[in-house]
Amino acid sequence: MLNAVYSGAEAALAEELRAAHDEGAPVEIVGGGTRRALGQPVQAARALSTSALSGISLYEPGALTLVVGAGTPLADVEAALEAEGQRLPFEPMDHRGLLGSAGEPTIGGVAAINNSGPRRVQAGACRDAMLGVRFVDGRGEVIRNGGRVMKNVTGYDLVKLMAGSWGVLGVLTEIAFKVLPAPEAAATIVIEGLDDAAGVAALSAALGSPWDVNGAAHGAGRTLIRVEGFEKQIAHRAPALVDALKAHGTGEIVTGAASDALWRGVRDVEAFQGREGAVWRLSVKPSDAPPLVASLRAKGDFEAVYDWGGGLVWLFTPEAGDAGAGAIRAETRARGGHATLVRAGASTRAAVDVFEPAPAAIGALEARLRAAFDPKSILNPGRMRG
CATH class of the missing domain: 3.30.70.100 (Alpha-Beta Plaits)
Structure with missing residues (x-):
């Protein structure tokens, strides 16, 4: 794993994306395949894998710095860190149990959805640990931003922009992380x-x-x-x-x-694993979380797990179809929060916006960003509808 070289894989990926751009042919970006059920279904007949972008190119335990290919299995990253008594600060979730998926999560997938677990309340999110990125945009151009130390970020902070972009702005090829010592x-x-x-x-x-x-x-x-x-x-x-x-x-x-x-x-939200029903992820002010759940329970059969001190609510309902989606969104929005549909049947995912619909001004800004990085909308089209 150490001193891995995957520049050839990055060049091949860039060439494929240039061809897709020229043809206007949409592509779905796939890492380990464990989270393909998240987001809206991608409207593309072809998939591009990041699996060849695998390996650790730089690891300096004394400097708390790790540089790793986006296709590297998360388990390999964690094993390398554990051997040096260190860890990723943000405790990424394993979605496989909740989604019923197989495969191996990759570090690029973690960054692409800004995957952050319970330690976020203290250590920050995945995006806060990202120091630098390399990615290929929708034109097939390789872009590098950030660096390998916290103070080496000048100009536009594309590192934070790529975190949680769900592969619609570019395909991550390499990520530099700040890591932390594991506790005794x-x-x-x-x-x-x-x-x-x-x-x-x-x-x-x-x-x-x-x-x-x-x-x-x-x-x-x-x-x-x-x-x-x-x-x-x-x-x-x-x-x-x-x-x-x-x-x-x-x-x-x-x-x-x-x-x-x-x-x-x-x-990993084990309470809702292996059960038929929809799972929502609500972000709301902690003091508003219990009243929000109580109001929803008055309208239907809901269960809740609170994380981040109450700022994150995992909501489960056994109801089929899109029943309750409107109530969930309305109740959450009324308290200044937002709701994301994490798991549901294919028909529900096709009918209900997975992500909270953006206000007009933010939606316009998002559209301009996508046009700048992917002018022909070939990267994961449809994934972030709403």
Whole structure:
């Protein structure tokens, strides 16, 4: 993996995209294939794979810097970091269980959707760890932006623009990341029996405490709060946090593999895996999250898992078709949030906008960006409708 050379694969990809641009032939960009069910169905008969763009071209543990090909399996990246006692800061989700998909997630796919898990409340999102990118735009031109250190970003910040662009502006070929040391120890405070409002209140209190919380989730009457760090620190911080939260309930401290399993469950939304129904991802102010879910439950059969202190709500409904979509969007929008349809049947995905429809001014700006990077709309056409 180290010192991998994939410039030939990048050149071949650029040549294929130049030909597709000249022909006006749409293409679907595919990494490991684990997230193809996310977003609207792509309107293209041909797929281009990034699998040849694989390998770590630079890893400097002392500088906390990693440069990696976009087609590199996420598991390979994590294994290389683990060998040096380091990790990606943003705890990316594995969508396979929720979507029922196969394949291997790639680091390019992680960046393309800005995939960020429970540690986002402290460490920031995937985009915040990205230092530089190389990508091929819709004309087949190779573009490089950013660098390999935090202060080496001048001019337009295309790094942040590419994070979460879902492959409609360009095909990522290489990404530079800031990485962090892995902690010696972790502990999770578990409070049982709180309703949603009380659970989110406990999360807010924990995040507002001085104990450096980096995980705050609630679901099915169980409230989870995580702290990580040096062994001696955790031995002090975890009991202190239990004491600080005693007004919200009695907390139990869970460590080791049991703690890790709890957060994999939150990260990958295990509560909604293997069940028929639609899954939505709502972004809203934490204090508005419980009232929003309560209002929706009054209209239908909904279950909720809260992450990021309540700022992220995973919503499940067993209803078929697009029933409830209008209510979900209206209730979320009324509270200044937005709703994304993550999982549903093909007919629902075809009928319901997966992404929150953008206001006119933002929609116009997005259209101008797409026209600048992909003038013939050949990259993942249809994926981000709405």
